[in-house]
Amino acid sequence: MKLQVVGCSHHTSSVAVRERLAFDKVQARDALKAFSDRFPAASGVILSTCNRVELYSACETVDKAPTHQELVDFLAGFHGLKPLEIFSELFERTGEDAVRHLFAVAAGLDSMVIGEAQILAQVKQAHHLAREVDQIGPLDLVFQNALRVAKRIATETAIQQGRLSIPSVAVSEFARSVFESFADKVTLVIGAGEMAEETLIYLQQEGVQDLRVVNRNLERAEDLAKRFNGLACPWERLDELLVECDLVVTATGAAQPIVTVDRFRRIEAERRERPIFVLDLAVPRDFEPRIGQLQNVYLYSIDDLKQVCEENRRQREKEWPKAERILEEETRKFVHELHRRETGSTIQRFKSQAAETKQRELERLLAKLERLDDDAKAEIGKAFDRLVNKILHPPLQSLKEEAESGTPHTLLAALRRLFQIKD
Amino acid sequence: MLTGISIVCFFTSYAVSLLLEISRLFFRAPVRYVVSLGFAGIGVLLQGVYFANRFLIRAGGEAADVVPPGLGSWYDWCLAAAWFVAAAYLVLAIRDPQKNFGLFLLPIALLLLAIGWAVRSGTSFSAQTVSWGTIHGLMLLAGTVVVVFGFAAGAMYLVQSYRLKQGIRTQRGLRLPSLERLHRAIEPTFFISTALFGLGLLSGMAHSLAKYGAIRWGDPVVWTSSALFLWLFAASAIGLLYRPAREGRKVAYVVVASFLFLFLEVTLAVLSGHGSEQPAGEDLRSNGPRTAASDPVEATFDAIAEKPR
Numbered sequence: 074m075k076l077q078v079v080g081c082s083h084h085t086s087s088v089a090v091r092e093r094l095a096f097d098k099v100q101a102r103d104a105l106k107a108f109s110d111r112f113p114a115a116s117g118v119i120l121s122t123c124n125r126v127e128l129y130s131a132c133e134t135v136d137k138a139p140t141h142q143e144l145v146d147f148l149a150g151f152h153g154l155k156p157l158e159i160f161s162e163l164f165e166r167t168g169e170d171a172v173r174h175l176f177a178v179a180a181g182l183d184s185m186v187i188g189e190a191q192i193l194a195q196v197k198q199a200h201h202l203a204r205e206v207d208q209i210g211p212l213d214l215v216f217q218n219a220l221r222v223a224k225r226i227a228t229e230t231a232i233q234q235g236r237l238s239i240p241s242v243a244v245s246e247f248a249r250s251v252f253e254s255f256a257d258k259v260t261l262v263i264g265a266g267e268m269a270e271e272t273l274i275y276l277q278q279e280g281v282q283d284l285r286v287v288n289r290n291l292e293r294a295e296d297l298a299k300r301f302n303g304l305a306c307p308w309e310r311l312d313e314l315l316v317e318c319d320l321v322v323t324a325t326g327a328a329q330p331i332v333t334v335d336r337f338r339r340i341e342a343e344r345r346e347r348p349i350f351v352l353d354l355a356v357p358r359d360f361e362p363r364i365g366q367l368q369n370v371y372l373y374s375i376d377d378l379k380q381v382c383e384e385n386r387r388q389r390e391k392e393w394p395k396a397e398r399i400l401e402e403e404t405r406k407f408v409h410e411l412h413r414r415e416t417g418s419t420i421q422r423f424k425s426q427a428a429e430t431k432q433r434e435l436e437r438l439l440a441k442l443e444r445l446d447d448d449a450k451a452e453i454g455k456a457f458d459r460l461v462n463k464i465l466h467p468p469l470q471s472l473k474e475e476a477e478s479g480t481p482h483t484l485l486a487a488l489r490r491l492f493q494i495k496d
Numbered sequence: 497m498l499t500g501i502s503i504v505c506f507f508t509s510y511a512v513s514l515l516l517e518i519s520r521l522f523f524r525a526p527v528r529y530v531v532s533l534g535f536a537g538i539g540v541l542l543q544g545v546y547f548a549n550r551f552l553i554r555a556g557g558e559a560a561d562v563v564p565p566g567l568g569s570w571y572d573w574c575l576a577a578a579w580f581v582a583a584a585y586l587v588l589a590i591r592d593p594q595k596n597f598g599l600f601l602l603p604i605a606l607l608l609l610a611i612g613w614a615v616r617s618g619t620s621f622s623a624q625t626v627s628w629g630t631i632h633g634l635m636l637l638a639g640t641v642v643v644v645f646g647f648a649a650g651a652m653y654l655v656q657s658y659r660l661k662q663g664i665r666t667q668r669g670l671r672l673p674s675l676e677r678l679h680r681a682i683e684p685t686f687f688i689s690t691a692l693f694g695l696g697l698l699s700g701m702a703h704s705l706a707k708y709g710a711i712r713w714g715d716p717v718v719w720t721s722s723a724l725f726l727w728l729f730a731a732s733a734i735g736l737l738y739r740p741a742r743e744g745r746k747v748a749y750v751v752v753a754s755f756l757f758l759f760l761e762v763t764l765a766v767l768s769g770h771g772s773e774q775p776a777g778e779d780l781r782s783n784g785p786r787t788a789a790s791d792p793v794e795a796t797f798d799a800i801a802e803k804p805r
Contacts, residue, residue, distance in 0.1 A: 235668075245667065247660060250660055253680075348676075371661065381665055
């Protein structure tokens with residue numbers, strides 16, 4: 074079997090190139106159909122994410138498999154590009170390297186953020202799509218194993234543990250330790266910038282439903298609130314909203330703190346000491362730091378969270394050798410198994426062909442030697458078996474030895490040709 | 497049934513489980529959870545069997561006429577409280593394997609077992625006052641268990657709150673429930689423990705009146721129990737009337753204080769032999785002090801232990 078991958082990733086090409094080669098779901102489906110028409114003997118899977126576009130192909134018969142150039146032509150042609158425009162931007166991996174690459178991608182080891190778990194879902198989707206359009210073929214086994222290896226790495230190492238972005242750390246490490254559920258909490262967003270928006274994505278994933286957005290510019294607040302099913306409120310209602318809410322995300326561009334200790338003390342008295350979680354993502358800060366010293370206030374600034382992000386990054390790096398060991402072990406095991414399967418089917422056919430010939434010749438001989446008793450016939454049968462086994466043993470042994478270091482394509486081809494073994 | 501079980505068996509089981517819980521703070525080991533849970537489960541089971549053995553012997557054996565079934569002594573009382581705490585840990589650990597409940601509950605179970613062990617040769621409770629005495633003992637036992645749960649949740653709350661305030665990560669090493677969940681666990685313990693200690697106090701008074709014809713206000717256990725009840729009652733009432741009093745860390749401080757109060761009371765009760773047939777220093781209507789050697793239950797156990805197998 075010829076297994077290969079051609080593609081580009083954040084390691085090899087710029088965003089501009091990746092954008093031009095990217096596939097959405099519909100395009101990927103069409104491309105797989107086109108791939109099937111152009112290379113009927115091969116199967117393919119397209120993995121397209123923000124950071125990579127990869128075309129995996131596998132073909133049982135080596136001489137019918139698409140070449141590197143043909144795969145580049147296919148990718149370029151589908152997007153209406155000239156192959157030369159993208160050739161130098163694409164990488165190619167074949168055989169064991171292709172398997173290792175896919176395993177690493179699925180486990181998040183090749184990702185921009187090492188260990189990110191989102192890629193696993195994207196690999197799954199690519200796998201499912203190829204199955205849907207009946208283009209998976211022998212790649213099914215490779216992808217199934219890639220998913221298994223990714224899960225193993227996630228379980229046996231801490232490479233996926235600890236978030237790396239500031240909003241995700243704030244939510245997963247701290248907010249979740251204050252509140253059991255976000256569904257019944259009032260969340261207040263002060264400011265309507267990118268940081269606030271990014272944090273809201275995580276908060277909504279955690280179940281935030283009751284959302285209020287307050288901003289000096291009400292239009293921008295309305296825009297953000299609309300996108301997250303929230304309620305935009307005028308700036309004048311800030312104190313009132315701070316009394317009502319349980320969780321605050323603030324990220325304004327104000328030059329001075331918008332909530333001082335004295336202002337918050339008044340608010341706290343009205344809150345009747347209910348705990349409040351404040352995520353101050355603004356620089357300079359929107360909440361005076363001394364507010365964090367009040368008893369039931371849990372206040373976090375960007376600096377507090379940056380430290381945790383860095384710590385998580387270092388922790389993931391520490392886990393890298395362990396993950397790599399698993400990756401190597403699994404790749405070796407899988408490739409060995411692949412070789413065994415490939416040679417296994419030829420060996421099986423070779424053996425059954427020899428057995429059929431033996432059986433035919435034995436029956437012909439025994440028909441001529443009718444006078445022989447059953448014991449003599451059985452002895453002849455055993456002799457034939459021994460003879461066939463002894464003739465088959467040396468070529469099979471050679472095949473087995475060759476398969477230890479890779480698929481013995483030449484030997485298999487020679488065997489098929491010499492003994493006219495048919496599929 | 498399994499008469500060779502001793503307090504050492506389940507004490508060791510809980511201790512091993514606690515050590516495994518402590519080790520969770522330092523390194524990852526996938527099988528540890530199962531082993532830790534296994535030890536705690538075996539401990540709870542062994543303690544249950546041990547307790548059943550003592551109960552059966554009392555109920556049907558030669559001791560039946562001398563000692564009431566169930567909580568026959570401070571030794572039994574401490575063991576029962578420890579069993580409830582350990583069983584609660586087991587349930588919580590099964591429901592939420594990620595959290596380190598054991599660090600807060602198992603030491604209390606071990607402490608109760610240690611106290612029980614220290615007073616194992618103390619005198620038994622009086623057999624003539626099964627009804628009021630038993631109710632009194634059971635109510636105080638249940639109240640104690642509830643206060644212990646409140647304390648564990650309160651301690652967890654304070655630790656978690658401190659870590660959050662200091663910006664210490666909460667998803668690595670020590671893992672605790674969220675503040676909201678802990679707060680929800682703490683709140684009802686006030687009202688339940690107040691009710692239980694109130695009933696315990698009333699039944700204790702009834703027991704005292706029935707037995708001695710008067711309430712023994714001179715007994716330090718009586719006034720510390722009354723003080724504990726008043727403290728719990730006041731905390732519950734203030735919490736009901738003034739919401740901020742039961743918000744955040746305040747409520748956690750109150751349950752921790754309740755536990756310290758309770759610890760003082762139990763220590764006093766155990767040391768003074770409260771509820772025993774003849775508490776130290778008092779001339780009562782009983783037939784004189786009974787030591788471990790003369791205690792029929794212990795004697796029966798000793799006899800079983802000495803039987804050749």
